[in-house]
Amino acid sequence: MQPWSFIHITDIHVGSPRSFRYAPAWNENWQSAQQQMLDIQPDLLLIGGDIARDGLIHRFELENIKQDLDALPFPYHVIPGNMDIGNKKTQVAGPRRDDVSLNVQLEALEQFQEVFGALWWRTEHRNIRFSGFCDILINSGLPLEQDLWDWMEAQKVLPPEQHHVWLMHYALFVDTPEEPNFDIASKETYHDWYFGIDEPGRSRLYEVFKNTQADIVLSGHIHCRKYQQTDGIRFYKGPATSFPQWPDRWPDGDATLGFQHFNVTDDGIEYTFIPLNHVSSTKGYGPGGHPQPEERDYGLAWEK
Numbered sequence: 277m278q279p280w281s282f283i284h285i286t287d288i289h290v291g292s293p294r295s296f297r298y299a300p301a302w303n304e305n306w307q308s309a310q311q312q313m314l315d316i317q318p319d320l321l322l323i324g325g326d327i328a329r330d331g332l333i334h335r336f337e338l339e340n341i342k343q344d345l346d347a348l349p350f351p352y353h354v355i356p357g358n359m360d361i362g363n364k365k366t367q368v369a370g371p372r373r374d375d376v377s378l379n380v381q382l383e384a385l386e387q388f389q390e391v392f393g394a395l396w397w398r399t400e401h402r403n404i405r406f407s408g409f410c411d412i413l414i415n416s417g418l419p420l421e422q423d424l425w426d427w428m429e430a431q432k433v434l435p436p437e438q439h440h441v442w443l444m445h446y447a448l449f450v451d452t453p454e455e456p457n458f459d460i461a462s463k464e465t466y467h468d469w470y471f472g473i474d475e476p477g478r479s480r481l482y483e484v485f486k487n488t489q490a491d492i493v494l495s496g497h498i499h500c501r502k503y504q505q506t507d508g509i510r511f512y513k514g515p516a517t518s519f520p521q522w523p524d525r526w527p528d529g530d531a532t533l534g535f536q537h538f539n540v541t542d543d544g545i546e547y548t549f550i551p552l553n554h555v556s557s558t559k560g561y562g563p564g565g566h567p568q569p570e571e572r573d574y575g576l577a578w579e580k
């Protein structure tokens with residue numbers, strides 16, 4: 277077989293100077309990443325969510341980044357992140373913010389779907405099956421969640437390809453698949469809660485991965501690169517291109533900005549981390565985090 281390759285990029289957070297907040301550095305990092313991907317010329321690109329800074333609030337941000345992606349000379353497949361459609365569901369607020377008000381909403385899911393198409397998909401390329409899905413629906417109780425599980429279960433009976441790569445936004449787990457649900461209400465475990473998938477959905481997803489001969493599971497959201505392997509499945513928590521987070525959570529975590537490149541040969545799928553060759557420090561404006569509507573000051577916008 278002729279060797280070929282694919283790229284996983286995630287948490288690019290491309291924003292707009294028409295917004296109440298804007299980090300031009302993140303847009304410039306995306307420009308650098310695009311150039312580096314063009315130099316590599318992969319067969320295809322997987323985009324792991326958080327593609328816009330505030331896609332949930334501004335449809336035009338989703339449409340803007342789609343224009344960039346459509347101009348790439350290779351096909352891409354995208355799943356939504358929490359800044360695109362809302363966070364995983366909770367009924368309890370955390371110590372830092374009103375998490376319940378940030379829960380995933382049907383309107384945002386529909387908006388994402390209108391711009392980018394299906395919220396879950398499967399595609400085969402050469403000897404690999406790629407399956408991507410909107411993991412934020414897991415444990416949400418929204419009617420769409422049942423449709424997603426029906427699709428997941430149907431994956432189990434497909435004739436296997438040589439390799440199977442899954443794509444999600446949240447990490448399936450922080451440390452191990454068997455870890456208990458973390459306490460959202462505790463300052464010490466809030467971030468562990470925020471970055472992973474809760475039970476009961478976590479175990480059910482893990483069973484699906486095992487029963488669909490998953491080789492690799494790719495995720496984002498954390499903005500810190502970390503590798504784990506369990507039951508023969510390789511879990512790659514991906515780096516961001518926008519900004520680093522959680523650099524000290526694991527001794528071998530690496531929050532360096534960049535993306536992940538996978539070379540496919542007769543020997544298997546070989547991993548390379550590609551750091552950004554230029555990290556921008558251009559200053560922008562506006563608040564971080566998840567500001568409530570009354571905290572969004574469009575008077576700050578550089579473009580009216």
Ligand SMILES: [Fe+2]
Nearest residue numbers: 287326357497
């Ligand atoms: Fe992100």
